[in-house]
Amino acid sequence: MIIAITAFRLPEPISPDEARRIFLGTAPTYQGVPGLFKKYYVLSEDGLTAGGVYLWNSRAEAEALYTEAWRTFVREKYGIEPVVTYFDSPVTVDNVAQRIVADER
Template structure:
């Protein structure tokens, strides 16, 4: 599995309520995306950085999301360029589902 962190420094701070409204407006975009297990929207405490933490099935499926079109969408919505960082996530503990998920052994 792959974890992706996206972040963008906002031109001016936003409140939690503003962020919630913006995030809810874009959330449907991510429903049903191939290989995306979960997305967490994030906002820094000072309201100057927003982004997401994504859990993907594979890097290829994640890379299919972060295209120039996606980057343009972020620029238009937030007025800034995003950063995208990839991390391996071989094990996930999900206490809500009471599961431990692991990539297949290689």
């Protein structure tokens, strides 16, 4: 599994309520994306950095989302270039489902 973290500095801070409204507006676009298990929207405490934490099946599936069209969407919506950082995630702990999941290698 792969974790991708996206982050972008906003030109001015937004409130948690404003972030929630914006995030709810874009959330449906991530439903049904091949290989995407979960996405967590994030906002820094000072409201100046927003982004997401994504759990993917594979890097190839993650990279299929972060296209130039996606980058353009983020630039137009938030006015800033997003940064994407990838991490290998060989094991996850899911306390809701009460299970540990290991990457199949």
